[in-house]
Amino acid sequence: MILLEVKDLRTYFETDDGLVKAVDGISFQLQRGETLGIVGESGSGKSVTNLSIIRLVPDPPGKIVSGEVIFKGQDILLLPSDAVRKIRGRSIAMIFQDPMTSLNPFMKVSKQLMEMTQLHLGHTKAQAYEHAVRMLETVGIPDARARAGSYPHEFSGGMRQRVMIAMALSCEPELLIADEPTTALDVTIQAQILELIKKLKQETGTSVILITHDLGVVAGMTDHVIVMYAGKIFEQAKTKELFAFPGNPYTKGLLRSVPDPTAEQGKLYQIPGLPPDVAHLPPGCPFAPRCDRVEEICRREFPPFVELTPDHHSLCHFANEVYAESTEGNRD
Amino acid sequence: MEPENKISPEMAVAEADVRPEEAGEFVRGTSLWRDAWRRLLKNKLAVFGLIVVVLVTAASIAGPTVIKRSFGFTPDYIPTNDVKLIRSFPPFTGPDGEFSWKHPMGTDNAGRDQLARVLQGGQISLFVGIIATLVSLFIGISYGAIAGYVGGRIDDVMMRIVDVLYSLPYVILVIVLLSMFRSQTPRGQLTLLFVALGSVSWLTMARIVRGQVLSLKNQEFVLAARATGVSAPRIIFRHLVPNTLGPVIVYATLTIPQIMLTEAFLSFLGLGVQAPLASWGSLAADGVQNIAIFPWQLIFPGVTMALTLFSLNFLGDGLRDALDPQMRTI
Numbered sequence: 020m021i022l023l024e025v026k027d028l029r030t031y032f033e034t035d036d037g038l039v040k041a042v043d044g045i046s047f048q049l050q051r052g053e054t055l056g057i058v059g060e061s062g063s064g065k066s067v068t069n070l071s072i073i074r075l076v077p078d079p080p081g082k083i084v085s086g087e088v089i090f091k092g093q094d095i096l097l098l099p100s101d102a103v104r105k106i107r108g109r110s111i112a113m114i115f116q117d118p119m120t121s122l123n124p125f126m127k128v129s130k131q132l133m134e135m136t137q138l139h140l141g142h143t144k145a146q147a148y149e150h151a152v153r154m155l156e157t158v159g160i161p162d163a164r165a166r167a168g169s170y171p172h173e174f175s176g177g178m179r180q181r182v183m184i185a186m187a188l189s190c191e192p193e194l195l196i197a198d199e200p201t202t203a204l205d206v207t208i209q210a211q212i213l214e215l216i217k218k219l220k221q222e223t224g225t226s227v228i229l230i231t232h233d234l235g236v237v238a239g240m241t242d243h244v245i246v247m248y249a250g251k252i253f254e255q256a257k258t259k260e261l262f263a264f265p266g267n268p269y270t271k272g273l274l275r276s277v278p279d280p281t282a283e284q285g286k287l288y289q290i291p292g293l294p295p296d297v298a299h300l301p302p303g304c305p306f307a308p309r310c311d312r313v314e315e316i317c318r319r320e321f322p323p324f325v326e327l328t329p330d331h332h333s334l335c336h337f338a339n340e341v342y343a344e345s346t347e348g349n350r351d
Numbered sequence: 352m353e354p355e356n357k358i359s360p361e362m363a364v365a366e367a368d369v370r371p372e373e374a375g376e377f378v379r380g381t382s383l384w385r386d387a388w389r390r391l392l393k394n395k396l397a398v399f400g401l402i403v404v405v406l407v408t409a410a411s412i413a414g415p416t417v418i419k420r421s422f423g424f425t426p427d428y429i430p431t432n433d434v435k436l437i438r439s440f441p442p443f444t445g446p447d448g449e450f451s452w453k454h455p456m457g458t459d460n461a462g463r464d465q466l467a468r469v470l471q472g473g474q475i476s477l478f479v480g481i482i483a484t485l486v487s488l489f490i491g492i493s494y495g496a497i498a499g500y501v502g503g504r505i506d507d508v509m510m511r512i513v514d515v516l517y518s519l520p521y522v523i524l525v526i527v528l529l530s531m532f533r534s535q536t537p538r539g540q541l542t543l544l545f546v547a548l549g550s551v552s553w554l555t556m557a558r559i560v561r562g563q564v565l566s567l568k569n570q571e572f573v574l575a576a577r578a579t580g581v582s583a584p585r586i587i588f589r590h591l592v593p594n595t596l597g598p599v600i601v602y603a604t605l606t607i608p609q610i611m612l613t614e615a616f617l618s619f620l621g622l623g624v625q626a627p628l629a630s631w632g633s634l635a636a637d638g639v640q641n642i643a644i645f646p647w648q649l650i651f652p653g654v655t656m657a658l659t660l661f662s663l664n665f666l667g668d669g670l671r672d673a674l675d676p677q678m679r680t681i
Binding site: 073186187 | 503570571572574575576577578579580581582589590593594596
């Protein structure tokens with residue numbers, strides 16, 4: 020069953036430098052209980068896509084220009100703002116990148132957790148408090164009852180991110196959007212947090228959208244992947260398929276730049292050049308200046324969105340060729 | 352909670368997450384306010400200020416009653432029967448020039464006890480300072496926080512109004528207000544004084560709060576609150592305003608002496624507190640007329656006021672240092 024369907028979403032930012040098309044025609048579907056990964060370099064529009072879904076794009080300068088975000092049959096973009104507020108936190112919850120700044124430093128942890136359920140589930144103070152303590156236990160805060168009265172600065176980064184997760188899940192949302200939930204944490208804590216999200220997802224059956232630029236995280240956590248570049252979807256496939264048979268030169272480049280601990284020590288591959296300035300995109304393929312198999316047509320014409328298999332799409336003039344190469348190369 | 356023999360692997364990992372000094376037994380962390388309080392206590396001038404302010408306040412509140420109990424006269428008591436008493440005595444002096452504990456600050460022209468007058472004046476001066484500051488807190492915080500959070504055109508309009516009010520010379524504004532609505536009773540006059548002082552004192556507070564909110568509203572916790580469906584008024588007053596409290600408290604403690612000074616100034620000019628009520632300003636105004644003959648009539652209210660204002664300023668400075676965001680570690 021489809022939980023969320025995004026159709027041709029376009030979010031533009033009006034800047035001094037011109038119109039920035041941060042998200043430019045994104046479409047995808049998310050099934051109930053599924054995990055979707057969105058990967059891409061910084062500035063590729065991952066976060067803006069998700070802020071658009073719950074209508075939190077800073078306006079001005081941002082504006083959702085067109086598109087539909089159909090959540091459980093309703094177009095969120097057309098709802099009155101009161102109705103959207105009832106969805107936020109209740110049905111769609113978010114975890115943010117930096118746990119150090121996403122908790123209010125002047126509010127006790129318990130208060131921040133209680134706010135959620137008092138707001139959305141109509142809990143009384145006592146109910147909300149019990150629920151908050153239970154949630155803290157669920158996310159693995161030791162001695163939760165004693166800790167609930169602490170302020171955020173008394174918690175370490177990993178614990179704060181646990182609190183954020185507890186907050187996000189306390190109303191049992193149907194969709195959890197995790198915007199780079201582990202970027203600000205060190206590696207051991209990263210693994211714990213990801214394990215926790217995975218475990219809670221299995222227990223509650225929540226759908227998850229996981230935004231990250233870490234391909235390792237995507238491989239371990241997600242069912243589907245979207246690769247974004249310059250506000251566009253470059254490739255979209257089942258996770259296994261994408262890792263085995265990438266159908267886009269950009270994805271291939273990304274996969275090559277993942278360090279391989281088993282390989283001989285050598286120079287780490289990196290895609291040449293820098294992500295493009297989204298305010299001044301060239302007429303052709305936005306990846307053309309950095310692509311290793313660029314041809315004349317790439318600079319001239321915008322590439323088509325090619326269907327490789329019913330479940331696998333790629334934005335490239337040579338998608339079929341790239342896909343064929345990967346399938347051959349990886350067959351043996 | 353579960354007994355300890357049921358520790359799951361997740362719990363084990365989570366325990367490693369706790370900083371070493373907190374492991375084992377749960378330690379109560381120090382709160383922001385307790386840290387600030389400790390820093391304040393280290394500042395000698397601020398502690399001195401705090402003590403003086405507390406003493407003056409307590410004396411002002413309790414003093415007139417105590418004097419009435421022990422000597423039997425009120426601050427407004429004018430000895431009418433005995434002509435010999437209706438004149439100004441120096442400190443610690445009785446009607447015949449002998450030493451007396453009855454009037455440690457002497458008496459004024461009408462024979463009223465100066466100490467009782469000063470304490471009564473202190474009541475009103477402090478009351479005016481505190482009430483007008485509360486008014487400025489209330490209006491200034493709401494106004495500034497809304498302007499800062501909403502932003503855009505509404506912010507522009509709201510802050511231009513503040514600018515316009517700023518550019519009016521407020522003393523003249525207050526004088527006009529007070530003389531336009533000149534009240535017949537001393538109480539009415541006092542109420543007018545509150546309105547006049549309160550209506551101009553919130554401007555700086557509004558600016559301070561707006562600036563704080565502007566810098567806070569782009570922080571992630573506000574976005575996180577919005578993403579959990581919290582409404583705008585709740586974000587402003589539950590999430591943002593508490594975060595501005597540090598600078599607000601500091602400014603409020605510095606506003607109190609400022610307003611008391613303005614009140615004294617207005618009363619000195621005869622626009623503020625009217626007899627039989629007294630404030631330090633009106634007492635000083637009375638005293639200054641007889642400065643050559645009866646200097647104690649000016650010295651005692653003047654020194655008390657100066658000492659209190661000094662102390663309030665020391666306290667405000669101390670609080671600013673104690674609550675300085677650069678010094679606290681979040």
